[in-house]
């Protein structure tokens with residue numbers, strides 16, 4: 001007899017599967033939690049103190065449970081055979097081929113997982129969708145698992161993950177809400193209750209929302225679309241501020257104090273990135289097109305288009321300001337991660353900016369406290385003069401400009417006089433995150449270009 005009440009399996013040990021399972025294992029010592037992945041290197045890293053992803057507080061959480069009730073392995077089949085509850089947390093990127101290319105979700109990893117579960121399961125199971133999926137995907141999972149199957153019963157639940165990279169542990173420990181969707185049948189209700197029992201180990205009952213499956217699946221896409229829409233909205237206003245001498249920080253503060261609007265996600269920037277916003281909005285757009293709602297699709301697609309426009313606008317502004325040429329100029333890119341406190345570079349605005357700068361034949365040096373290994377992978381096939389330097393003081397040596405792409409607090413605390421002294425002059429600072437003290441840098445001698453605020457330059461017209 002196992003010492004554990006139930007065995008939870010998670011397929012996919014990525015940015016979501018790893019931290020989520022570490023939290024469940026830490027909070028539920030009476031459940032065995034087994035995390036599996038096809039990627040051997042990733043699993044080996046989860047078993048070490050050099051985890052495959054950087055996330056504040058993650059290592060401590062993993063250490064609470066690893067070896068006690070938290071296990072990592074590549075043995076997916078054996079894991080399935082033993083499990084009572086199977087979380088599926090595999091990647092669901094944007095499909096890049098065939099029908100729906102560039103918009104629809106690529107469900108190949110998802111479907112392969114469904115078939116593998118069917119092949120290896122030995123007892124009644126609950127399958128939990130953790131990955132972000134198009135509405136009604138649970139139906140496909142159920143069909144695959146239930147077709148010609150008299151061996152075991154299965155209920156499919158949707159339990160989307162709302163954690164944000166960089167604050168994953170905080171978000172998991174103290175979530176705004178946990179959302180669980182399931183069938184409106186007695187078996188569906190029982191499966192929902194079984195999952196509620198897991199979360200109730202540490203989340204207040206009133207924060208655990210239960211809905212039908214389709215509302216839960218759709219809510220995740222809609223949450224990301226609404227958040228991204230706020231970023232794109234304030235970014236459009238940043239351009240207007242630059243033309244009118246209004247200050248986008250002041251505007252954001254003024255409207256953000258309206259409790260109906262709220263202050264979060266109103267920071268103007270070079271644009272949003274990350275693996276989720278663009279992919280999930282495009283997924284929503286594809287669903288709207290599929291259901292014959294072209295106006296709704298066009299409305300949400302514009303959120304992504306504005307993001308692309310803001311990224312390009314930032315780099316165009318760099319080139320124009322530097323006398324319309326960056327050929328052979330050294331440009332220090334401060335930050336390559338898509339946001340602070342993560343090494344994740346998926347869809348990072350910095351990637352697109354670097355490509356654009358290389359096309360203009362600039363000489364680019366990339367500086368980031370966590371993301372250099374990922375930057376090297378992302379830029380491996382890109383032609384041009386690229387180098388990597390973790391020390392910002394060395395990265396700035398001889399540079400004509402610094403461009404800030406990630407809001408790492410490290411970049412706020414640098415000695416910018418020391419940096420200015422080793423740069424070539426005139427020295428430019430393009431602050432794509434509005435994080436440095438613009439007046440102080442201007443007084444040192446920099447020509448400063450923030451987002452959505454008047455530039456501070458030493459040139460007379």
Ligand SMILES: NC(=O)c1ccc[n+]([C@@H]2O[C@H](COP(=O)([O-])OP(=O)(O)OC[C@H]3O[C@@H](n4cnc5c(N)ncnc54)[C@H](O)[C@@H]3O)[C@@H](O)[C@H]2O)c1
Pocket residue numbers: 011012013014015016017036037038039042076089090091092109112113130131132133161162163164165275276
């Ligand atoms: N990253 C985020 O911030 C975030 C937040 C909420 C939701 N999500 C969603 O969660 C899902 C996972 O995202 P992620 O960022 O963790 O992705 P990821 O790419 O970091 O991890 C996915 C993992 O699944 C593994 N995998 C794929 N197919 C497999 C199979 N058949 N068997 C075993 N392992 C397999 C891959 O090797 C990879 O390690 C996506 O649907 C995403 O949209 C992500």
